[in-house]
Amino acid sequence: MWDYTEKVREHFLNPRNVGEIPDADAVGEVGSLACGDALKLYIKLDDNKERIVDAKFQTFGCASAIASSSALTELIKGKTLDEALATTNQEIADFLGGLPEEKMHCSVMGQEALEVAIAKYRGGPVPSHHDHGHEETEGEIVCKCFGLTDTFLRKVIEANKLTTAEQVTHFTKAGGACGGCIPKIKEIISEVLGAKPVEERKKPEKLTNLRKMQLIQEVLEKDVRPMLWADGGDLELVDISGNEVQIAFRKACAGCASSGNTARFVEMKLRELVADDIVVQEVEG
Amino acid sequence: MKEIYMDNNATTKVDEAVFEEMRPYFCELYGNPSSMHFFGGQVQKKVDEARNRVAALMGAAADEIVFTACGTESDNAAIRSALEVYPERRHIITTRVEHPAVLTLCRNLSKRGYRVTELNVDGEGRLDLDELRRAVDEDTAVVSVMWANNETGVVFPIEEVGKIVKEKGKGAFFHTDAVQAVGKIPINMAASTVDMLSISGHKLHAPKGIGVLYVRKGVPFRPFMVGGHQEHNRRAGTENTAAIIALGKACELAGQWMEDENTRVKAMRDRLQASLLELIPRARINGGQAERLPNTLSIAFEFVEGEAILMLLSEKGICASSGSACTSGSLEPSHVLRAMGVPFTCAHGSIRFSLSRFNTDEEIDTVIRELPPIIRRLREMSPFGREFLNA
Secondary structure, three states: OOOOOHHHHHHHHOOOOEOOOOOOOEEEEEEEOOOOEEEEEEEEEOOOOOEEEEEEEEEEOOHHHHHHHHHHHHHHOOOEHHHHHOOOHHHHHHHOOOOOHHHHHHHHHHHHHHHHHHHHHHOOOOOOOEOOOOOOOOOOEEEOOOOEEHHHHHHHHHHHOOOOHHHHHHHHOOOOOOOOOHHHHHHHHHHHOOOOOOOOOOOOOOOOHHHHHHHHHHHHHHHHHHHHHHOOEEEEEEEEEOOEEEEEEEEOOOOOOOHHHHHHHHHHHHHHHOOOOOEEEEOOO | OOOEEOEOOOOOOOOHHHHHHHOHHHHOOOOOOOOOOHHHHHHHHHHHHHHHHHHHHOOOOHHHEEEEOOHHHHHHHHHHHHHHHOOOOOEEEEEOOOOHHHHHHHHHHHHOOOEEEEEOEOOOOOEOHHHHHHHOOOOEEEEEOOOEOOOOOEEOOHHHHHHHHHHHOOOOEEEEEOOOOEOOEOOOHHHOOOOEEEEEHHHOOOOOOOEEEEEOOOOOOOOOOOOOOHHHHOOOOOOOHHHHHHHHHHHHHHHHHHHHHHHHHHHHHHHHHHHHHHHOOOEEEOOOOOOEOOOEEEEEEOOOOHHHHHHHHHHOOEEOEEOOHHHHOOOOOOHHHHHOOOOHHHHOOEEEEEOOOOOOHHHHHHHHHHHHHHHHHHHHHOHHHHHHHHO
16 A cells, blocks of 8 residues: 555545636646546636636546645645746645655646646647647657657656656656666666766768658658647648658648648658758648 | 455455464474474374365365465466476467466566467457467467456466367466465366466465465476475475465365355355446446456446545445556556456556455445445546536
């Protein structure tokens, strides 16, 4: 049995602020059924849109996930958005008198939902760490099982001063399923610790036309489409002519208002990994 | 708070009669059965009696019983022995749903050059015998297939498996982890294809720390633990006399209670299952269409997470277990549920109730009363559950 503190138990058995806010100013959603936990956070601001007057949550997950959500809402009520944004996952854990290390990912989930909610409200880029639940993903997916990016892992490693892959699993879940990404996690840790620079995936110096086409296909298959799938979207490669890459959006991406952004994202990826001069064109097809 | 214990596939209460049987062998009759004096000799007699009682429960001969320290040791000893007997063979067959005692060993062996076939199961947890038929070859040293699954209670057709192993394998050994089966369903080694079989004492109301490896007469055996001559050179180490004597008594009682297990206990399980399905929407039975142990119910609830259910049940004194990730410290649902392809919407919300002869109808009533509001409460709290409740 987990050695939960009395406070964790109490917040699990009597969680504060469960529910929805129908006219919420900000909503942040992270996690999924497949991952085993998910949190939807609702925030209501005062009339000046400065201070959080109410916060509610809905959580699918274990006792510590529910307790962490409850703690989060208690911590941010009455704070300005900037003050709330400064809340760390460690503060959530501390509020509960600590969490077993294996359960620290629950506190991280709380902080994540908060960041997402506020970023969405402010209309800036949404700091998406998971490849689901958000419109786009920054960074590269490291943990395929839980869809976690290097950007996200780096941030959690830095904030919590993690030094082992096991800790990273406890705080983020990364590496906790198939374990295939553990070597990569170790690389990221040493990178963060400044121990050794990691070899980056570089675009090749010179390309034959054939190789370029193959590479474009590879990047679309491995780096782009899996991210679109996560949001129920997809794309198809229609044609390649010189530096021009024609794609057609499918499923949720087809007719999506932000498909222009997605096309730019695809272009960015291809420029980063194939060649600087690639132009992506969206075509009907 | 009085506990309602429904986690008997994890461990069981030591039957008080079993405890009384073992009690004198700590402070009074503490002799070593190997000693030449009367004081050890009288313990030897009780150990022999225990061996006979264990053999009787499973239709075996007394000299086919080897006492070990636990089910895991028995599993390890059986598989490693088979590999030593056939040093030139490099193939092991097992299933994806085995207990870690077998699965982890096989996976470790696969890193050391063995070819391991893990047989698949269908959505109900049933074995594909055709897959087994295709897998067994002359390179196969051992086939290890559990008799009954600890998480779902699904019972495998052991004799059909054994027949295939004997027909298709060139003398490949057939081992079964019967830790969950022995004492719950009748088994008869006198008319069986099984070469080696593992038992764990604490699953049938004996104490922890005692196990049995059945080794069929004539089956060559290479011991895992070497040292003294105990257990006819098949398992070195001074006998855990008190626990052996306890296990003998527990096996005798299991034989006497076998009918109760398969009638009254089964009826309680069936009633619990039917009532929960009726009272809780979006619930499904894991392995419900397969042949199952009479005491086990694995039930999955959509949109909620297992650990949270268990903790709320625990508040009511109800002890069950879960196939969910969070309870074990792992991050994925159990390998058994994943092998069965249980939909991810409910894999995290699977709960196992495993009954014993000590459970009562009143306890079943309590669970039927307490569980539905717990599921409702967690669904109201869950973003997915709410969508479903509102729909």
